[in-house]
Amino acid sequence: MSLLRIRNLSVEFATASGRFRAVDGVDQDVDEGEILAIVGESGSGKSVSMLAVMGLLPWTATVTADEVSFDGQDLLAMDAAARRKMIGKDLAMIFQEPMSSLNPCFTVGWQIREALRIHLGMGRRERQARAIELFEQVGIPDPEKRLGAFPHQLSGGMNQRVMIAMAIACKPKLLIADEPTTALDVTIQAQILDLLTALRDETGMGLVLITHDMGVVAETAERVSVQYAGQKIEEQRVGPLFRTPHHPYTAALLDALPERATEKHLPTIPGVVPGQFDRPEGCLFSPRCKFADAKCKAQVPPALGPDLGRARCFYPLNTDERVAS
Amino acid sequence: MLNYVLARLLTFIPTFIGVTLVSFSFIRALPGDPIQVMAGERGISEERYAELAAQFGYDRPIYVQYWDYLTGVLQGDLGVSFVTKRPVWDEFFSLFPATLELSICAMIFAVALGLPAGVIAAVNRGKFFDRALMSTALVGYSMPIFWWALLLIIVFSGNLQWTPVSGRIGLQYYFPDPTGFMLIDSLASGQKGAFLSAVRHLILPTIVLGTIPLAVIARQTRSAMLEVLGEDYIRTARAKGLTPARINGIHALRNALIPVVTVIGLSVGTLLAGAILTETIFSWPGIGKWMVDSIFRRDYPVVQGGLLLVAVLVMVVNLIVDMLYGLINPKIRKR
Ligand SMILES: Nc1ncnc2c1ncn2[C@@H]1O[C@H](COP(=O)(O)OP(=O)(O)O)[C@@H](O)[C@H]1O
Ligand code: SF4
Ligand SMILES: [Mg+2]
Numbered sequence: 316m317s318l319l320r321i322r323n324l325s326v327e328f329a330t331a332s333g334r335f336r337a338v339d340g341v342d343q344d345v346d347e348g349e350i351l352a353i354v355g356e357s358g359s360g361k362s363v364s365m366l367a368v369m370g371l372l373p374w375t376a377t378v379t380a381d382e383v384s385f386d387g388q389d390l391l392a393m394d395a396a397a398r399r400k401m402i403g404k405d406l407a408m409i410f411q412e413p414m415s416s417l418n419p420c421f422t423v424g425w426q427i428r429e430a431l432r433i434h435l436g437m438g439r440r441e442r443q444a445r446a447i448e449l450f451e452q453v454g455i456p457d458p459e460k461r462l463g464a465f466p467h468q469l470s471g472g473m474n475q476r477v478m479i480a481m482a483i484a485c486k487p488k489l490l491i492a493d494e495p496t497t498a499l500d501v502t503i504q505a506q507i508l509d510l511l512t513a514l515r516d517e518t519g520m521g522l523v524l525i526t527h528d529m530g531v532v533a534e535t536a537e538r539v540s541v542q543y544a545g546q547k548i549e550e551q552r553v554g555p556l557f558r559t560p561h562h563p564y565t566a567a568l569l570d571a572l573p574e575r576a577t578e579k580h581l582p583t584i585p586g587v588v589p590g591q592f593d594r595p596e597g598c599l600f601s602p603r604c605k606f607a608d609a610k611c612k613a614q615v616p617p618a619l620g621p622d623l624g625r626a627r628c629f630y631p632l633n634t635d636e637r638v639a640s
Numbered sequence: 641m642l643n644y645v646l647a648r649l650l651t652f653i654p655t656f657i658g659v660t661l662v663s664f665s666f667i668r669a670l671p672g673d674p675i676q677v678m679a680g681e682r683g684i685s686e687e688r689y690a691e692l693a694a695q696f697g698y699d700r701p702i703y704v705q706y707w708d709y710l711t712g713v714l715q716g717d718l719g720v721s722f723v724t725k726r727p728v729w730d731e732f733f734s735l736f737p738a739t740l741e742l743s744i745c746a747m748i749f750a751v752a753l754g755l756p757a758g759v760i761a762a763v764n765r766g767k768f769f770d771r772a773l774m775s776t777a778l779v780g781y782s783m784p785i786f787w788w789a790l791l792l793i794i795v796f797s798g799n800l801q802w803t804p805v806s807g808r809i810g811l812q813y814y815f816p817d818p819t820g821f822m823l824i825d826s827l828a829s830g831q832k833g834a835f836l837s838a839v840r841h842l843i844l845p846t847i848v849l850g851t852i853p854l855a856v857i858a859r860q861t862r863s864a865m866l867e868v869l870g871e872d873y874i875r876t877a878r879a880k881g882l883t884p885a886r887i888n889g890i891h892a893l894r895n896a897l898i899p900v901v902t903v904i905g906l907s908v909g910t911l912l913a914g915a916i917l918t919e920t921i922f923s924w925p926g927i928g929k930w931m932v933d934s935i936f937r938r939d940y941p942v943v944q945g946g947l948l949l950v951a952v953l954v955m956v957v958n959l960i961v962d963m964l965y966g967l968i969n970p971k972i973r974k975r
Contacts, residue, residue, distance in 0.1 A: 371878055403881030410879075415872040419971045420894040430880050467971045481880070 317344040318489055318521050319368070322382040326360070326367050326545075329375045335591040337376075338364045339545040345489060350515060350522045352536030352553070354529060354568065358588040360545040361525045365491050369408050370398050386488055404434040407482035411494040413474035417466035423477045424462030430484045449480040452517075453510060472503035476510070483514060489521040490514075496531065508535050529572050533557065541565045544589050544599040551624040559633035561619070561626040563604050598628070606630050641963075648959055655955060660713060663947035664706050667940050673698065674722050674938040696722075709944065718948070719941030721934070728945035732927060737820025738808060739919065739926030743911050745842055746850035751904065754854045755893070758861025758900075763888050765866060773858065780855035785914055789848045789921045796844060803844050806923035810837040849918045853907040860903045864896035871895070897968050905961030909954045 326338040338360040345351045353361045367378045368390065383390040385406055390398070402408075410416045418426060427449060428442040437445060443462075450458030453476040466474055475495060482490055492511060496504035512535055515522045524535055532539055532553065539556045541549040541564065549562040560566045567584045569575060586603040589595060598616050601607040611629055618625045623634065675684065675692045684692075693699045697708065712719060718728040757777075761770040797805045804810070808822045815829035823842070826834035868874065869892055877891040912928070919928035927946060934942035 369879060371875060399881040399883065401881065403879060408879045410872060410876065412872055416876045418873040418877070418891055418895070420969050421891075429882075433880070433882060433886075465970045478876070 316387070318347045318349075318386060319343065319345040319523075320382060320384045321364075321368065322380060324364060324367060324378070324380040324383060326363050326372065327377045327379075329377070330591065332591065337545050338367065341542070341545075341547045343540060343547070345521045345523055347488065347521055348515065348519045350512070350524060350535060350537045352524045352526060352532045352539045353542055354526055354532050354539060355542035356527055356568075356584075356588050358544075358590065359542040361527075361542050362493050364542075365408065365493060365523065365525060369402055369406065369491070370395070371408075400434075403430060404485040405488050406491075407485075407487040407489070408491040408493065409475070409478045409482050409495055411497050413471050413478050413498065414466065416478055417474055419466055422463050422465055423469065423474075424464075427462070427477070427481045427484055430481055434485045445484070446480075449484055450476075452483070452514070453477075453480045454506075455480070471499050472507065475499065475503075475507055479507075479510065479514070483518065483520070486518060487520055489523065491523040491525070493525045494527070495524070497526070497528075504531075505534075511535070529568050530574075533572075541568070544594070546599060546627060547625070548600070548628070549624045549626045556624070561624045561631040561633055562600075562628050563606050563630075563632060564600050565624075565626075566632055567603075600628075641966075645959070645963070648962070652955055656952070657710075659948055659951040660710055660944075661706075663944045663951075664709055666947070667935065667938065667943040668702070670935070670938065672938055674940060677936075677938045678722070713948065718945035721942045722939050723934075723937055723942075728941050731930065731942065732946060732949055734820070735925060735927045735930050738822070738924060739912075739915050739928060741821045741823065742842070742845055742849060742918070742924060742926060743908075743915060745846040746911060746914075747853065747904070747907070749846050749850035750853035750857050750907070754857030755861050755900070757858040759865055759888055759893060759896075761858070761862045762865030762869060763884070770862075774862070777855040777858045780851050781859075783851065785848060785852070785917050786921065788851060789844070789918065792844050792847060793921075803840050804837075805844075808838065808841050808924065809834065810841075813837060845918050845922045845924055848921070849911065849914050852910060852914060853904070856903050856907060856910075857900060861896060861900050864899045865892055868892045868895045894968065898965055901961055901964055901968065905958050908957040912950050912954065 321341060321343040324338055324341045324343070325336060328335045328337055341360075341364055343351070343353075343364075353365075355361055363372065363376075366372050367376070367380075368383060368385070370390070372378065380391060385401070388401070393401075417423060424443075424446055427446045431437045431442045431445055446462055447458045450461060455461050455473060455476050461469070461473075466477070469477065479495075490511075495511065496507050499507060508531060511522060511524070514520070524531070526532060536553045538552050539550065540547055541556075541562065543564050549556070549560065549565045551561075556565065557569065560569055564584075567582075570582050571584065584603055589599060589602070595602050595612070597613050598604070598607065598611045601611040604611065614629075616627050616629045618627050619631060623631050674696070675689055675698075679689075690699070697705060709719075716729075718732075720727050721731060724731065757773055761773045764770050793805055796803045809826060810833075813826070813829070813831055813834045815825060815831060815834065817825045818828070819825055822838040823835065826838040865888070869888075873895075874887060874892055877887045882891070915926060916928035916932055918924065919926045920932050923929065927950070931943060931946045933939075934946065
């Protein structure tokens with residue numbers, strides 16, 4: 316049975332100009348020790364869907380789902396107090412902006428020891444020892460000294476390591492990393508991704524990696540879920556996804572990878588992800604899809620079978636006939 | 641840090657000179673002078689007036705008088721009260737503890753109620769408690785102190801007979817006052833009931849003086865909290881599974897304190913201004929009442945000296961507040 320199981324998850328925001336569906340009927344499974352990447356352009360509802368799992372959405376959000384369960388427990392039926400016992404302990408999350416995600420008023424050591432005290436009830440000495448151990452584990456040199464630093468005294472990469480140390484402090488079963496490298500330099504990006512993979516290998520935790528960057532997916536993920544405008548539009552293991560994408564959107568994302576560019580200019584997908592006011596009828600991708608026809612613009616494509624990556628498309632790519640032809 | 645403090649002290653100089661000018665001219669701008677006031681209804685002969693004016697130096701040109709005053713001040717000489725013949729400096733320090741005690745109590749009252757109220761209002765933004773609290777704060781902020789004091793006196797001293805109306809302690813108590821703080825001295829005296837009497841005398845003046853700072857602090861805390869609650873690190877705190885009490889009371893409040901400490905610092909000026917009225921209403925023997933009485937007596941040295949000392953006090957408090965920022969939020973220390 317999967318560690319995290321989501322069925323038909325939707326999130327609607329009440330905004331000044333009406334209701335807006337940011338996540339629309341998403342299914343997701345993450346197994347123990349697995350790395351799932353959720354990929355898609357900005358505004359696709361990647362963050363919102365995982366924040367819904369964590370219970371971190373603001374009160375303007377309405378979450379509905381047929382099932383959201385973690386480690387055999389039903390998250391939908393859980394009250395706030397029970398959820399607090401679990402998040403930050405068995406289910407942890409890190410965010411895009413390491414600099415602003417840590418509290419500027421407290422030392423990073425204080426912030427880590429806090430998690431250890433709240434969830435594990437460790438004593439003072441034990442907490443300090445564990446904090447040092449965690450800093451060593453995430454590759455922060457001179458841990459004793461760094462524990463006394465304030466976030467503004469550390470670099471972005473260091474702060475993201477602190478965030479990771481804090482997230483894994485209570486040995487979670489699943490870590491959700493929301494664009495953990497987007498705000499960092501390229502060289503640091505690779506280091507952080509390597510660290511996350513290494514920690515997964517070491518601890519056997521599951522890892523959900525949210526990213527808009529297919530390059531990050533290629534480097535890190537085992538299974539990939541592609542999200543567009545709040546919907547999951549394709550899902551495959553990473554190898555087949557890169558070789559034979561079925562949804563035109565996935566194919567377009569892959570074409571935009573620098574190493575795949577055949578011309579001088581990088582092909583980009585024209586247009587933007589539809590928001591609250593420009594949600595099209597029919598296929599959500601149809602305004603930007605080069606294969607779109609009248610049917611695409613009129614009818615909503617259903618999800619196809621698992622052999623076609625559950626792609627939501629009338630004309631999937633790389634089906635057997637097309638590959639053959 | 642030392643450089644910063646020195647730079648700030650330098651900016652004190654023009655302010656200081658400005659204050660001496662204002663305090664010097666303010667009291668002279670009022671009609672009547674000390675000699676006329678001393679003479680009272682009986683009046684005074686022309687010759688005697690000229691004699692006294694020469695004795696006090698009022699016959700000399702005004703700029704000479706100011707220069708004398710300024711050089712005196714710079715040598716630490718604030719002059720001698722016309723009325724009591726005691727040095728202004730001594731009078732100030734014998735009365736100051738009463739004002740300080742009242743101000744501290746008013747500030748504690750304002751902070752102790754204003755901080756939690758602001759936090760709770762922010763957390764329950766837009767709900768009933770928030771609206772009720774913010775409207776109350778608006779009323780408290782705009783209520784005339786005098787009217788508010790009378791209302792409290794009528795209800796609590798008049799109708800309910802819970803609290804006394806004037807003074808710092810019941811007349812039956814008498815004991816030495818080494819610190820000048822009635823709460824401490826009454827405890828130290830060991831006299832039965834003395835401390836309780838001091839507390840009961842403090843209650844109404846504290847509420848009256850603390851009401852405006854309370855309203856200001858509650859509103860500032862609320863708006864600072866609202867800003868902080870949207871920050872990324874608050875989401876991190878929630879992702880750690882912390883309780884709302886811990887998130888709001890520790891993670892958010894610590895960051896929201898900077899603007900709150902600022903208004904607390906600024907309130908010190910308001911507080912001393914409010915003390916003048918409050919002390920007069922409650923016959924509280926502090927520097928506020930002292931200065932009002934002196935204005936009526938045209939006691940020039942006392943009014944000049946008192947205003948100056950109060951202004952210096954406000955400046956020093958603001959400097960201390962500035963230095964507190966760095967303690968609360970280490971990021972600010974970097975600048
Ligand atoms: N608190 C909110 N209120 C209203 N709309 C929101 C809120 N948070 C996110 N959204 C909207 O939901 C959509 C999905 O956002 P998000 O999940 O952050 O996208 P992604 O992480 O894929 O870039 C966006 O259109 C965004 O504007
Ligand atoms: S359904 Fe049509 S518009 Fe939508 S992705 Fe498939 S081909 Fe393109
Ligand atoms: Mg996002």
